[in-house]
Amino acid sequence: MNRKNKKNRSMLYHYIMCLAALLLVVIGCDGMRNEEPLQICFIRNGDVWVMDEDGSNLKQLTFTGTNEWPSWSADGKYIVYGSVTGGHNEIFLMEGDGSNNRQLTVCALSDENYYCPTWLPDGSGIVYNRFVSTSAFSYIGIMDTKGDIKNEYLLSGINSRINALTISNDGKMVAYNWSGTNFIGLFNIMTQSNNSALITPTNYSLTWSPEGDSFAYIQGPYIYKYDISSALNTFSYSSIYVENSFMGISWRPSGDAIVLVSDALPYIGICIFNFNTNQFKSITNDSTDKHPCFIGKPR
Amino acid sequence: MKIVIIFTKTLLVLCAVVSFAFYPAYVRASVYGDTYYTYTCADGEGYLHGLGITVTNDLPVVFNIRNAMWYVSSSLSYGQKDANRPWNTSRLLLPVTAGLYSEYTFSSYPFKVGGGAGCGAVYIRKYTPKHYGPYMDFSQTEVHNAIGPRIEAIMGIGYIITQKTSFFIKAGYQLSWFDAQYIEKNTSGYMIHCGLQWTLQGTNKGLFDE
Numbered sequence: 001m002n003r004k005n006k007k008n009r010s011m012l013y014h015y016i017m018c019l020a021a022l023l024l025v026v027i028g029c030d031g032m033r034n035e036e037p038l039q040i041c042f043i044r045n046g047d048v049w050v051m052d053e054d055g056s057n058l059k060q061l062t063f064t065g066t067n068e069w070p071s072w073s074a075d076g077k078y079i080v081y082g083s084v085t086g087g088h089n090e091i092f093l094m095e096g097d098g099s100n101n102r103q104l105t106v107c108a109l110s111d112e113n114y115y116c117p118t119w120l121p122d123g124s125g126i127v128y129n130r131f132v133s134t135s136a137f138s139y140i141g142i143m144d145t146k147g148d149i150k151n152e153y154l155l156s157g158i159n160s161r162i163n164a165l166t167i168s169n170d171g172k173m174v175a176y177n178w179s180g181t182n183f184i185g186l187f188n189i190m191t192q193s194n195n196s197a198l199i200t201p202t203n204y205s206l207t208w209s210p211e212g213d214s215f216a217y218i219q220g221p222y223i224y225k226y227d228i229s230s231a232l233n234t235f236s237y238s239s240i241y242v243e244n245s246f247m248g249i250s251w252r253p254s255g256d257a258i259v260l261v262s263d264a265l266p267y268i269g270i271c272i273f274n275f276n277t278n279q280f281k282s283i284t285n286d287s288t289d290k291h292p293c294f295i296g297k298p299r
Numbered sequence: 300m301k302i303v304i305i306f307t308k309t310l311l312v313l314c315a316v317v318s319f320a321f322y323p324a325y326v327r328a329s330v331y332g333d334t335y336y337t338y339t340c341a342d343g344e345g346y347l348h349g350l351g352i353t354v355t356n357d358l359p360v361v362f363n364i365r366n367a368m369w370y371v372s373s374s375l376s377y378g379q380k381d382a383n384r385p386w387n388t389s390r391l392l393l394p395v396t397a398g399l400y401s402e403y404t405f406s407s408y409p410f411k412v413g414g415g416a417g418c419g420a421v422y423i424r425k426y427t428p429k430h431y432g433p434y435m436d437f438s439q440t441e442v443h444n445a446i447g448p449r450i451e452a453i454m455g456i457g458y459i460i461t462q463k464t465s466f467f468i469k470a471g472y473q474l475s476w477f478d479a480q481y482i483e484k485n486t487s488g489y490m491i492h493c494g495l496q497w498t499l500q501g502t503n504k505g506l507f508d509e
Contacts, residue, residue, distance in 0.1 A: 032389075032426055032440050033379070033387050033388055033389045033426040033427070033428070033440050034379075034382065034383070034387050035437070035438055035439065035440055036384075036385040036387075036437045036438060037438055038436065038437060038438045039385065074433055074434050074435060075386055075435065076384075076385045076386045076428075076435065076437060077386065096385070121432070121433035121434070122433055169432045169433055169434075210431045210432055210434050211432070212432055252436070253429075253431045253434040253435055253436040254429070254431055254436045254439070255431060295385060295437060296385075296428070296434050296435040296436055296437055297431075297434045298434075
């Protein structure tokens with residue numbers, strides 16, 4: 001009897017030790033997810049490129065056409081961009097690695113063009129500007145990822161194309177810069193109300209903040225932040241080197257930095273301005289670079 | 300630090316399972332211990348690989364059902380989705396279930412077949428890119444935890460190697476639910492276990508042994 005009990009205890013001991021060993025093996029698999037360096041898509045010499053935010057791992061994604069406004073979806077899987085083809089500005093979509101590139105729009109009228117595509121924050125569709133030059137009608141529209149237009153709104157008081165466009169985090173408001181005056185306007189998708197002169201006089205690129213309560217824009221060599229609820233410019237940064245224009249800016253998803261393009265010495269090319277450190281860092285040195293956009297944060 | 304916390308929690312759960320299951324072992328019944336590899340399909344949370352244990356005890360003959368047992372089972376599985384992509388996620392799944400299992404041993408062959416069902420709870424720990432509102436920072440990670448109910452049904456076949464050891468393969472279906480942001484609400488799917496069953500008390504039983 002004692003021998004049997006001893007054998008059982010031995011078996012139990014081995015069983016528990018085996019469990020502990022197996023457990024350690026499984027626990028060893030408990031790695032964090034593979035964190036990836038943040039990438040930036042941008043335009044260089046008319047093509048879409050991507051790189052890490054430190055400027056490394058450059059990769060060219062498109063090889064034809066004259067392309068503009070690449071915008072990365074919030075989930076990081078897709079890039080939408082504009083491209084001139086057949087004499088029109090059209091909207092294209094590709095995966096983040098450049099594969100599965102396809103054209104979403106085909107201009108039906110000889111005088112119409114699509115501009116400034118960017119993603120709805122939830123990735124369900126694409127916001128764009130369509131401008132018909134003969135009638136001078138300018139529209140804000142939303143299409144799905146197959147290119148089917150879901151809604152399109154005529155912008156009252158606007159008789160020109162849009163230069164830059166950004167959408168709020170809740171997908172309800174679109175801030176834009178229109179080329180007739182270079183004013184910044186604000187269109188409310190829910191109420192379909194439009195204020196074409198929200199910020200005057202001449203402004204440039206703009207991008208909605210990740211916090212959702214404001215957007216940043218460039219006016220001369222300054223970055224401003226416009227607070228929606230208070231209708232105030234809450235701060236500005238003057239020690240930057242951006243003098244021009246519609247080269248594009250984009251927030252880092254964490255909201256602590258902004259990527260933009262400098263066209264003034266000593267920095268030429270894409271730069272990152274960090275709001276925490278108040279530092280300006282150059283990451284490329286090519287005067288053709290423009291329209292940078294962080295992965296995970298559409299323009 | 301996170302690994303230590305998970306290890307400690309898991310160990311506490313398994314110790315509780317083992318100690319609870321072994322309490323009656325010194326009273327009368329046969330006790331079986333399974334150690335197995337598990338492959339689980341958790342629907343939106345993807346496929347997970349893991350290791351598990353089951354402790355099974357004879358049940359007194361009730362309603363004239365012979366070869367009936369109750370069991371307590373737990374496993375720890377790991378899975379990663381979209382590996383090598385910026386939006387990759389990973390998760391740990393730790394179910395603890397208890398239920399009834401009935402097993403039939405063939406008299407002429409060293410095989411046994413069985414089936415059962417159980418219920419319990421499941422803990423999930425998920426690692427995702429850090430969210431900033433609707434946006435994501437793929438260079439940072441955030442952790443989401445949730446506990447939900449789980450039910451399962453399983454059937455299997457075993458090959459009796461010795462009086463103390465047998466090899467088994469079991470297949471079943473589990474239904475799990477969570478209510479947490481960034482974790483799929485329904486993570487139901489099939490599961491496959493294969494491993495060794497060790498007879499810790501008593502012996503492998505013959506047909507209709509009591």
